[in-house]
Amino acid sequence: MTPKSKPFSAIASSITSLRNAPQGFTRAGGHEYDLQEYLRQLLGRPPPSPTLASEPTPVQRxxxxxxxxxxxxxxxxxxxxxxxxxxxxxxxxxxxxxxxxxxxxxxxxxxxxxxxxxxxxxxxxxxxxxxxxxxxxxxxxxxxxxxxxxxxxxxxxxxxxxxxxxxxxxxxxxxxxxxxxxxxxxxxxxxxxxxxxxxxxxxxxxxxxxxxxxxRIRKATVRAIFRDRHAPLPSPEVLAAIEVGLGQDSVTIGEACARFSLTRQQVHALIRKLFFQLADFDAPLGPDCPIRLGPGLTRWSGRNQYLDI
The missing domain is CATH 3.40.1350.10 (Trna Endonuclease; Chain: A, domain 1)
Known part of the structure; x- marks a missing residue:
């Protein structure tokens, strides 16, 4: 099998390197030591820093x-x-x-x-x-x-x-x-x-x-909610008890879990189902994040949709 020929860019790079070789190196094929020393110098040089495209300054539009x-x-x-x-x-x-x-x-x-x-x-x-x-x-x-x-x-x-x-x-x-x-x-x-x-x-x-x-501000919160969207939901009796117990009040996720025997994944799934909604969307999603009853409550109660576009 014949070896593949070098691409033109590699040949051009080799020629440029030879032209920039030290004066003690003879191109006619004389000094093998000088060639080794020159290649050793090339390998010892740090690679050039990559040129990165500058990111545009964010603007409020x-x-x-x-x-x-x-x-x-x-x-x-x-x-x-x-x-x-x-x-x-x-x-x-x-x-x-x-x-x-x-x-x-x-x-x-x-x-x-x-x-x-x-x-x-x-x-x-x-x-x-x-x-x-x-x-x-x-x-x-x-x-x-x-x-x-x-x-x-x-x-x-x-x-x-x-x-x-x-x-x-x-x-x-x-x-x-x-x-x-x-x-x-x-x-x-x-x-x-x-x-x-x-x-x-x-x-x-x-x-x-x-x-x-x-x-980027809310990406972690949104991903966590949709990651747990398939978690098993509580029974209709528990959902009815939550509706009566909360009313218009807001509680933290930790308080809801302790009060109604819910898991964190179940709370996330209920937020996805719009049964709960985040009281503060900018707050980190955790035990101290406030929630309240959401508009999706109408789906569980058998009423009409909360909004008709």
Whole structure:
């Protein structure tokens, strides 16, 4: 078997090294000792430090609707079929099948209790955001790719479909674009975010560009809750006793475990089922984390859903 020939880059590197060899080394094939010494010097040098791409400085990108501010030009072209009571005069677009293209990858899916349907996410970052919204006590409901709008940027009409519409407990409701910080900080995106924000503000929505630095704060809490989501649930009698015993009060996870003979995994599973909700989402998930009864209580009591989008 003939040995493989060196690639051109390796040959070029060897030639460069020989050109930079010490003067005592004869290229015509004379001094083997000088060659060994030169190679020993090369091996003794530390490798060069890798050149890393600089991380962009995180920027807060939030646009809130304010009275008296000029409204941006916007036209709502279509809406998600789940938004039956929003933009009633706007037609609903058809949900396309999941993309199987290699460039897009396989889409993630979340069986959402708040939306009462399966929600698709186009990236792992969007999936992490959906999981956070599912257990965030301030989020009543949410809808992915809620509307398709047309807005003006630098005098040109452009179309835009945001990633998520968040129905907060207190208006205004918020539309979010989920992007990695490095993509959100691209010059073209930084120029168009204000135009999109003004257009959505004129519709009565706030607009925020949501990046991984937002999700990093609560990521450990969300992962722990969903890791224990399949834990065995208490009996209906215990759930009824919890409903009567807590009422509108809040207790810590440790107190709930001791008072109602629950395990920590069962409490996490009940938070996922929306039977409990976190009273302070920013608090570390542990025995001292406060919880209270959540909106999913209606599912266990046989009443209607707590929210109809």
């Amino acid at each position: 939030v646009w809130m609707p304010q009275a008296g501010c000029p409204a941006g030009w916007v036209r709502v072209l279509a809406k998600h079929p789940a938004l039956e009571r929003v933009f009633q005069d706007v037609p609903a677009f058809k949900i396309p099948p999941s993309s199987r293209a290699r460039g897009w990858g396989r889409q993630n899916r979340l069986p959402s209790l708040k939306a009462d349907r399966i929600i698709r996410a186009a990236s792992n970052l969007e999936m992490d955001h959906l999981l956070e919204c599912e257990v965030d006590p301030t989020v009543e409901a949410f809808c992915e790719q809620p509307i398709r709008i047309q807005y003006k940027h630098q005098g040109v009409r452009r179309s835009y479909t945001p990633d998520l519409l968040i129905f907060d407990r207190t208006p205004p409701h918020e539309i979010r674009e989920v992007k990695p910080e490095r993509k959100a900080a691209e010059p073209e995106n930084e120029r168009r975010w204000p135009a999109i924000g003004e257009a959505l503000n004129s519709l009565g929505f706030s607009f925020q560009v949501y990046t991984e630095r937002h999700l």
